[in-house]
Amino acid sequence: MSSPLIVKFQAGSSGAWRIENIAPVVGESLPAAEYLNILEGAQDSSSVEMPKWTLRGFTSNSRYATREETALLATRQEGLGRPKAMCGALIPIRKNAAWWALAQDERRAILEEQSRHIQIGLDYLPAIARRLHHGRDLGEPFDFVTWFEFPVSDKAAFEELVCRLRETREWSYVDREVDIRVYRASY
Amino acid sequence: MSSPLIVKFQAGSSGAWRIENIAPVVGESLPAAEYLNILEGAQDSSSVEMPKWTLRGFTSNSRYATREETALLATRQEGLGRPKAMCGALIPIRKNAAWWALAQDERRAILEEQSRHIQIGLDYLPAIARRLHHGRDLGEPFDFVTWFEFPVSDKAAFEELVCRLRETREWSYVDREVDIRVYRASY
Numbered sequence: 001m002s003s004p005l006i007v008k009f010q011a012g013s014s015g016a017w018r019i020e021n022i023a024p025v026v027g028e029s030l031p032a033a034e035y036l037n038i039l040e041g042a043q044d045s046s047s048v049e050m051p052k053w054t055l056r057g058f059t060s061n062s063r064y065a066t067r068e069e070t071a072l073l074a075t076r077q078e079g080l081g082r083p084k085a086m087c088g089a090l091i092p093i094r095k096n097a098a099w100w101a102l103a104q105d106e107r108r109a110i111l112e113e114q115s116r117h118i119q120i121g122l123d124y125l126p127a128i129a130r131r132l133h134h135g136r137d138l139g140e141p142f143d144f145v146t147w148f149e150f151p152v153s154d155k156a157a158f159e160e161l162v163c164r165l166r167e168t169r170e171w172s173y174v175d176r177e178v179d180i181r182v183y184r185a186s187y
Numbered sequence: 188m189s190s191p192l193i194v195k196f197q198a199g200s201s202g203a204w205r206i207e208n209i210a211p212v213v214g215e216s217l218p219a220a221e222y223l224n225i226l227e228g229a230q231d232s233s234s235v236e237m238p239k240w241t242l243r244g245f246t247s248n249s250r251y252a253t254r255e256e257t258a259l260l261a262t263r264q265e266g267l268g269r270p271k272a273m274c275g276a277l278i279p280i281r282k283n284a285a286w287w288a289l290a291q292d293e294r295r296a297i298l299e300e301q302s303r304h305i306q307i308g309l310d311y312l313p314a315i316a317r318r319l320h321h322g323r324d325l326g327e328p329f330d331f332v333t334w335f336e337f338p339v340s341d342k343a344a345f346e347e348l349v350c351r352l353r354e355t356r357e358w359s360y361v362d363r364e365v366d367i368r369v370y371r372a373s374y
Contacts, residue, residue: 067289070290105253139191139193
Protein backbone atom coordinates (compact mmCIF):
# COMPACT_ATOMS: atom_id res chain seq x y z
CA MET A 1 0.00 0.00 0.00
CA SER A 2 1.72 3.15 -1.22
CA SER A 3 1.27 6.58 0.35
CA PRO A 4 -1.79 8.68 -0.48
CA LEU A 5 -1.46 10.62 -3.71
CA ILE A 6 -3.38 13.81 -4.48
CA VAL A 7 -4.66 13.78 -8.07
CA LYS A 8 -6.23 16.63 -10.06
CA PHE A 9 -8.43 15.97 -13.10
CA GLN A 10 -8.51 19.14 -15.18
CA ALA A 11 -10.64 19.79 -18.25
CA GLY A 12 -9.42 22.37 -20.76
CA SER A 13 -8.49 23.15 -24.34
CA SER A 14 -5.46 20.85 -24.55
CA GLY A 15 -4.30 17.68 -22.86
CA ALA A 16 -3.39 14.01 -22.94
CA TRP A 17 -6.95 12.71 -23.23
CA ARG A 18 -9.58 13.90 -25.73
CA ILE A 19 -13.05 14.13 -24.23
CA GLU A 20 -15.61 12.19 -26.29
CA ASN A 21 -18.67 12.69 -24.14
CA ILE A 22 -19.81 14.13 -20.80
CA ALA A 23 -23.13 12.64 -19.72
CA PRO A 24 -25.08 13.31 -16.52
CA VAL A 25 -26.29 10.03 -14.98
CA VAL A 26 -27.87 11.44 -11.81
CA GLY A 27 -28.10 15.13 -10.93
CA GLU A 28 -26.19 18.03 -12.41
CA SER A 29 -23.63 17.46 -15.19
CA LEU A 30 -20.23 19.16 -15.67
CA PRO A 31 -19.49 21.85 -18.28
CA ALA A 32 -18.47 20.71 -21.77
CA ALA A 33 -14.72 20.62 -22.48
CA GLU A 34 -12.37 19.24 -25.13
CA TYR A 35 -9.47 17.68 -23.24
CA LEU A 36 -8.70 16.10 -19.89
CA ASN A 37 -5.41 16.24 -17.98
CA ILE A 38 -4.45 14.16 -15.00
CA LEU A 39 -1.98 15.80 -12.59
CA GLU A 40 -0.48 13.73 -9.80
CA GLY A 41 0.91 14.95 -6.48
CA ALA A 42 2.76 18.24 -6.55
CA GLN A 43 2.85 18.20 -10.38
CA ASP A 44 2.56 21.78 -11.61
CA SER A 45 -0.81 22.71 -13.05
CA SER A 46 0.04 26.28 -14.02
CA SER A 47 0.70 25.23 -17.64
CA VAL A 48 -2.97 24.38 -18.08
CA GLU A 49 -4.50 27.74 -18.95
CA MET A 50 -7.78 28.33 -17.09
CA PRO A 51 -9.24 24.85 -16.74
CA LYS A 52 -12.97 24.59 -17.47
CA TRP A 53 -13.25 22.51 -14.31
CA THR A 54 -11.05 20.64 -11.87
CA LEU A 55 -11.92 17.61 -9.77
CA ARG A 56 -9.61 16.57 -6.93
CA GLY A 57 -9.22 13.42 -4.90
CA PHE A 58 -6.63 11.33 -3.08
CA THR A 59 -5.81 7.66 -3.36
CA SER A 60 -5.91 5.97 0.04
CA ASN A 61 -5.99 2.64 1.86
CA SER A 62 -8.96 0.48 0.90
CA ARG A 63 -11.99 0.94 3.13
CA TYR A 64 -13.98 -2.27 2.60
CA ALA A 65 -11.93 -5.05 0.96
CA THR A 66 -11.01 -8.07 3.12
CA ARG A 67 -7.61 -9.75 2.99
CA GLU A 68 -9.04 -12.41 0.65
CA GLU A 69 -10.53 -9.84 -1.72
CA THR A 70 -7.38 -7.72 -1.62
CA ALA A 71 -5.28 -10.76 -2.57
CA LEU A 72 -7.60 -11.61 -5.49
CA LEU A 73 -7.48 -8.01 -6.74
CA ALA A 74 -3.69 -7.93 -6.51
CA THR A 75 -3.39 -11.15 -8.55
CA ARG A 76 -5.69 -10.02 -11.33
CA GLN A 77 -5.38 -6.28 -11.75
CA GLU A 78 -3.02 -4.37 -14.05
CA GLY A 79 -1.72 -0.85 -13.54
CA LEU A 80 -2.57 2.40 -15.28
CA GLY A 81 -0.61 3.50 -18.35
CA ARG A 82 -0.75 0.32 -20.46
CA PRO A 83 -0.09 1.42 -24.06
CA LYS A 84 -2.97 -0.75 -25.34
CA ALA A 85 -5.44 1.02 -23.03
CA MET A 86 -6.51 3.75 -25.45
CA CYS A 87 -9.87 4.41 -23.79
CA GLY A 88 -10.47 6.15 -20.50
CA ALA A 89 -13.48 6.99 -18.36
CA LEU A 90 -13.76 9.40 -15.44
CA ILE A 91 -16.80 8.80 -13.24
CA PRO A 92 -17.29 11.18 -10.33
CA ILE A 93 -20.08 10.26 -7.89
CA ARG A 94 -21.56 11.68 -4.72
CA LYS A 95 -23.43 9.61 -2.14
CA ASN A 96 -26.28 11.00 -0.06
CA ALA A 97 -26.44 11.80 3.66
CA ALA A 98 -28.15 8.46 4.40
CA TRP A 99 -25.05 6.61 3.15
CA TRP A 100 -22.68 8.68 5.27
CA ALA A 101 -24.87 8.19 8.35
CA LEU A 102 -24.39 4.41 8.09
CA ALA A 103 -21.88 2.61 10.32
CA GLN A 104 -18.91 0.72 8.85
CA ASP A 105 -20.57 -2.72 9.06
CA GLU A 106 -23.75 -1.41 7.38
CA ARG A 107 -21.81 0.22 4.52
CA ARG A 108 -19.76 -2.96 4.01
CA ALA A 109 -22.93 -5.13 3.95
CA ILE A 110 -24.58 -2.94 1.31
CA LEU A 111 -21.43 -2.50 -0.78
CA GLU A 112 -20.37 -6.13 -0.96
CA GLU A 113 -22.74 -8.68 0.59
CA GLN A 114 -25.76 -7.06 -1.09
CA SER A 115 -24.30 -5.22 -4.10
CA ARG A 116 -21.19 -7.30 -4.94
CA HIS A 117 -19.25 -4.15 -5.83
CA ILE A 118 -15.80 -5.75 -5.37
CA GLN A 119 -16.88 -9.00 -7.05
CA ILE A 120 -18.32 -7.18 -10.08
CA GLY A 121 -15.06 -5.26 -10.51
CA LEU A 122 -13.09 -8.53 -10.35
CA ASP A 123 -15.16 -9.91 -13.26
CA TYR A 124 -13.60 -7.30 -15.57
CA LEU A 125 -9.96 -7.71 -14.57
CA PRO A 126 -7.39 -7.42 -15.97
CA ALA A 127 -9.06 -5.71 -18.97
CA ILE A 128 -10.38 -2.68 -17.09
CA ALA A 129 -7.78 -0.98 -14.89
CA ARG A 130 -9.05 1.48 -12.32
CA ARG A 131 -7.97 3.88 -9.59
CA LEU A 132 -10.24 5.32 -6.90
CA HIS A 133 -9.80 8.86 -5.55
CA HIS A 134 -11.52 10.23 -2.44
CA GLY A 135 -12.83 13.80 -2.65
CA ARG A 136 -15.33 14.12 0.18
CA ASP A 137 -12.80 14.79 2.93
CA LEU A 138 -11.36 17.64 0.82
CA GLY A 139 -14.75 19.36 0.60
CA GLU A 140 -15.01 18.51 -3.11
CA PRO A 141 -18.39 18.37 -4.90
CA PHE A 142 -17.96 14.63 -5.51
CA ASP A 143 -17.21 12.02 -2.82
CA PHE A 144 -15.35 9.73 -5.21
CA VAL A 145 -13.70 10.09 -8.61
CA THR A 146 -12.89 6.80 -10.31
CA TRP A 147 -10.57 6.69 -13.30
CA PHE A 148 -10.70 3.71 -15.69
CA GLU A 149 -8.40 2.67 -18.56
CA PHE A 150 -9.15 -0.12 -21.07
CA PRO A 151 -8.47 -1.21 -24.68
CA VAL A 152 -10.95 -0.32 -27.45
CA SER A 153 -11.84 -4.02 -27.65
CA ASP A 154 -13.19 -3.86 -24.07
CA LYS A 155 -15.57 -0.94 -24.55
CA ALA A 156 -18.62 -3.24 -24.46
CA ALA A 157 -17.32 -4.92 -21.30
CA PHE A 158 -16.92 -1.49 -19.70
CA GLU A 159 -20.55 -0.60 -20.53
CA GLU A 160 -21.66 -3.83 -18.91
CA LEU A 161 -19.56 -3.11 -15.79
CA VAL A 162 -21.06 0.35 -15.19
CA CYS A 163 -24.61 -0.92 -15.94
CA ARG A 164 -24.27 -3.74 -13.41
CA LEU A 165 -23.00 -1.35 -10.74
CA ARG A 166 -25.78 1.16 -11.37
CA GLU A 167 -28.41 -1.56 -10.79
CA THR A 168 -27.13 -2.35 -7.28
CA ARG A 169 -28.60 -1.34 -3.93
CA GLU A 170 -25.39 0.59 -3.23
CA TRP A 171 -26.16 2.86 -6.20
CA SER A 172 -29.52 3.86 -4.68
CA TYR A 173 -27.40 6.05 -2.37
CA VAL A 174 -25.76 7.88 -5.30
CA ASP A 175 -27.31 11.32 -5.70
CA ARG A 176 -24.94 12.75 -8.31
CA GLU A 177 -23.01 10.96 -11.04
CA VAL A 178 -21.39 12.14 -14.26
CA ASP A 179 -19.95 9.79 -16.89
CA ILE A 180 -17.02 11.22 -18.88
CA ARG A 181 -15.54 9.18 -21.73
CA VAL A 182 -12.13 9.97 -23.23
CA TYR A 183 -9.52 8.52 -25.56
CA ARG A 184 -5.78 9.07 -25.76
CA ALA A 185 -4.96 12.23 -27.67
CA SER A 186 -1.22 11.80 -27.87
CA TYR A 187 -0.72 8.30 -29.28
CA MET B 188 -22.87 12.42 10.41
CA SER B 189 -21.93 15.97 9.56
CA SER B 190 -19.69 16.95 6.65
CA PRO B 191 -15.90 16.63 6.95
CA LEU B 192 -14.26 19.58 8.66
CA ILE B 193 -10.65 20.63 8.14
CA VAL B 194 -9.02 21.54 11.45
CA LYS B 195 -5.64 23.20 12.07
CA PHE B 196 -3.82 22.89 15.39
CA GLN B 197 -1.33 25.74 15.62
CA ALA B 198 1.28 26.27 18.32
CA GLY B 199 2.52 29.81 18.94
CA SER B 200 3.03 32.60 21.42
CA SER B 201 -0.67 33.28 22.14
CA GLY B 202 -3.88 31.32 22.02
CA ALA B 203 -6.89 29.78 23.71
CA TRP B 204 -5.02 26.88 25.29
CA ARG B 205 -1.82 27.12 27.37
CA ILE B 206 0.63 24.31 26.66
CA GLU B 207 1.68 22.55 29.86
CA ASN B 208 3.87 19.82 28.39
CA ILE B 209 4.98 18.31 25.07
CA ALA B 210 6.29 14.76 25.53
CA PRO B 211 7.51 12.36 22.85
CA VAL B 212 6.04 8.89 23.41
CA VAL B 213 7.48 7.14 20.33
CA GLY B 214 9.84 8.76 17.81
CA GLU B 215 10.56 12.43 17.28
CA SER B 216 8.84 15.10 19.42
CA LEU B 217 7.49 18.50 18.34
CA PRO B 218 9.17 21.86 19.08
CA ALA B 219 8.37 23.53 22.39
CA ALA B 220 5.67 26.22 22.31
CA GLU B 221 3.56 28.21 24.76
CA TYR B 222 0.03 28.21 23.37
CA LEU B 223 -2.21 26.12 21.15
CA ASN B 224 -4.93 27.38 18.82
CA ILE B 225 -7.58 25.29 17.12
CA LEU B 226 -8.83 26.67 13.79
CA GLU B 227 -11.82 25.03 12.14
CA GLY B 228 -12.70 25.00 8.44
CA ALA B 229 -12.01 28.20 6.52
CA GLN B 230 -11.34 30.09 9.76
CA ASP B 231 -8.62 32.66 9.14
CA SER B 232 -5.23 31.77 10.57
CA SER B 233 -3.38 34.94 9.50
CA SER B 234 -3.84 36.48 12.95
CA VAL B 235 -1.56 33.84 14.42
CA GLU B 236 1.91 35.24 13.85
CA MET B 237 4.34 32.59 12.60
CA PRO B 238 3.15 29.44 14.31
CA LYS B 239 5.91 27.26 15.77
CA TRP B 240 4.20 24.29 14.16
CA THR B 241 0.87 23.38 12.58
CA LEU B 242 -0.83 20.00 12.45
CA ARG B 243 -3.78 19.47 10.10
CA GLY B 244 -6.49 16.85 9.84
CA PHE B 245 -10.11 16.38 8.81
CA THR B 246 -13.01 14.86 10.70
CA SER B 247 -14.67 12.14 8.65
CA ASN B 248 -17.10 9.22 8.74
CA SER B 249 -16.09 6.51 11.21
CA ARG B 250 -13.97 3.77 9.69
CA TYR B 251 -14.44 0.85 12.11
CA ALA B 252 -17.42 1.32 14.46
CA THR B 253 -20.44 -0.94 13.92
CA ARG B 254 -24.02 0.29 14.20
CA GLU B 255 -24.22 -1.04 17.76
CA GLU B 256 -20.98 0.69 18.81
CA THR B 257 -22.00 3.92 17.06
CA ALA B 258 -25.31 3.92 18.95
CA LEU B 259 -23.55 3.36 22.30
CA LEU B 260 -21.09 6.18 21.57
CA ALA B 261 -23.91 8.53 20.59
CA THR B 262 -25.78 7.81 23.83
CA ARG B 263 -22.83 8.40 26.09
CA GLN B 264 -20.56 11.00 24.55
CA GLU B 265 -20.64 14.76 25.11
CA GLY B 266 -19.46 17.43 22.70
CA LEU B 267 -16.42 19.68 22.74
CA GLY B 268 -16.57 23.08 24.41
CA ARG B 269 -18.07 22.14 27.79
CA PRO B 270 -17.17 24.97 30.21
CA LYS B 271 -16.16 22.47 32.92
CA ALA B 272 -13.64 20.80 30.57
CA MET B 273 -10.64 22.96 31.49
CA CYS B 274 -8.03 20.37 30.41
CA GLY B 275 -7.12 19.39 26.89
CA ALA B 276 -4.77 16.92 25.25
CA LEU B 277 -3.60 16.72 21.66
CA ILE B 278 -2.15 13.36 20.68
CA PRO B 279 -0.84 13.04 17.12
CA ILE B 280 0.15 9.51 16.06
CA ARG B 281 1.56 7.85 12.95
CA LYS B 282 1.13 4.16 12.15
CA ASN B 283 3.73 2.15 10.27
CA ALA B 284 3.61 0.70 6.75
CA ALA B 285 2.60 -2.74 8.09
CA TRP B 286 -0.63 -1.25 9.45
CA TRP B 287 -1.50 0.46 6.18
CA ALA B 288 -0.80 -2.72 4.23
CA LEU B 289 -3.52 -4.55 6.22
CA ALA B 290 -6.97 -5.11 4.72
CA GLN B 291 -10.10 -3.61 6.32
CA ASP B 292 -11.09 -6.83 8.14
CA GLU B 293 -7.57 -7.24 9.55
CA ARG B 294 -7.40 -3.64 10.79
CA ARG B 295 -10.84 -3.96 12.40
CA ALA B 296 -9.87 -7.23 14.13
CA ILE B 297 -6.72 -5.70 15.61
CA LEU B 298 -8.37 -2.39 16.55
CA GLU B 299 -11.44 -3.78 18.28
CA GLU B 300 -11.63 -7.56 18.68
CA GLN B 301 -8.00 -7.71 19.92
CA SER B 302 -7.32 -4.21 21.28
CA ARG B 303 -10.80 -3.04 22.39
CA HIS B 304 -10.06 0.50 21.23
CA ILE B 305 -13.72 1.54 20.94
CA GLN B 306 -14.68 -0.27 24.16
CA ILE B 307 -11.84 1.38 26.13
CA GLY B 308 -12.97 4.80 24.90
CA LEU B 309 -16.54 4.05 26.00
CA ASP B 310 -15.33 3.34 29.54
CA TYR B 311 -14.35 7.02 29.93
CA LEU B 312 -17.52 8.60 28.56
CA PRO B 313 -18.99 11.10 29.10
CA ALA B 314 -16.06 12.53 31.11
CA ILE B 315 -13.52 12.55 28.31
CA ALA B 316 -14.79 14.14 25.10
CA ARG B 317 -12.77 13.51 21.96
CA ARG B 318 -12.59 14.29 18.24
CA LEU B 319 -10.51 12.37 15.71
CA HIS B 320 -8.83 14.10 12.74
CA HIS B 321 -7.28 12.29 9.75
CA GLY B 322 -3.99 13.67 8.45
CA ARG B 323 -2.48 10.86 6.37
CA ASP B 324 -4.48 11.54 3.21
CA LEU B 325 -3.32 15.18 3.33
CA GLY B 326 0.35 14.15 3.34
CA GLU B 327 0.72 15.29 6.95
CA PRO B 328 3.51 13.92 9.20
CA PHE B 329 0.90 12.29 11.48
CA ASP B 330 -1.84 9.90 10.33
CA PHE B 331 -4.22 10.90 13.11
CA VAL B 332 -4.55 13.83 15.49
CA THR B 333 -6.92 13.23 18.39
CA TRP B 334 -8.13 16.12 20.53
CA PHE B 335 -9.48 15.44 24.04
CA GLU B 336 -11.27 17.70 26.54
CA PHE B 337 -11.99 16.82 30.19
CA PRO B 338 -12.50 18.37 33.65
CA VAL B 339 -9.55 18.65 36.07
CA SER B 340 -11.21 16.00 38.22
CA ASP B 341 -10.80 13.46 35.37
CA LYS B 342 -7.07 13.92 34.81
CA ALA B 343 -6.28 10.57 36.45
CA ALA B 344 -8.94 8.86 34.35
CA PHE B 345 -7.36 10.36 31.23
CA GLU B 346 -3.92 8.97 32.21
CA GLU B 347 -5.49 5.55 32.64
CA LEU B 348 -7.20 5.78 29.22
CA VAL B 349 -3.99 6.57 27.31
CA CYS B 350 -2.01 3.94 29.27
CA ARG B 351 -4.56 1.25 28.43
CA LEU B 352 -4.51 2.16 24.74
CA ARG B 353 -0.71 2.18 24.61
CA GLU B 354 -0.61 -1.39 25.96
CA THR B 355 -2.75 -2.76 23.12
CA ARG B 356 -1.67 -4.76 20.07
CA GLU B 357 -2.97 -1.89 17.89
CA TRP B 358 -0.37 0.42 19.44
CA SER B 359 2.48 -1.88 18.33
CA TYR B 360 1.84 -0.37 14.88
CA VAL B 361 2.37 3.20 16.15
CA ASP B 362 5.81 4.44 15.10
CA ARG B 363 5.47 8.08 16.15
CA GLU B 364 3.43 9.60 18.97
CA VAL B 365 3.60 12.91 20.80
CA ASP B 366 1.54 13.73 23.90
CA ILE B 367 0.67 17.43 24.32
CA ARG B 368 -1.18 18.56 27.46
CA VAL B 369 -2.91 21.93 27.66
CA TYR B 370 -5.34 23.89 29.83
CA ARG B 371 -7.73 26.72 29.01
CA ALA B 372 -5.93 30.05 28.90
CA SER B 373 -8.96 32.28 28.59
CA TYR B 374 -11.25 31.20 31.43
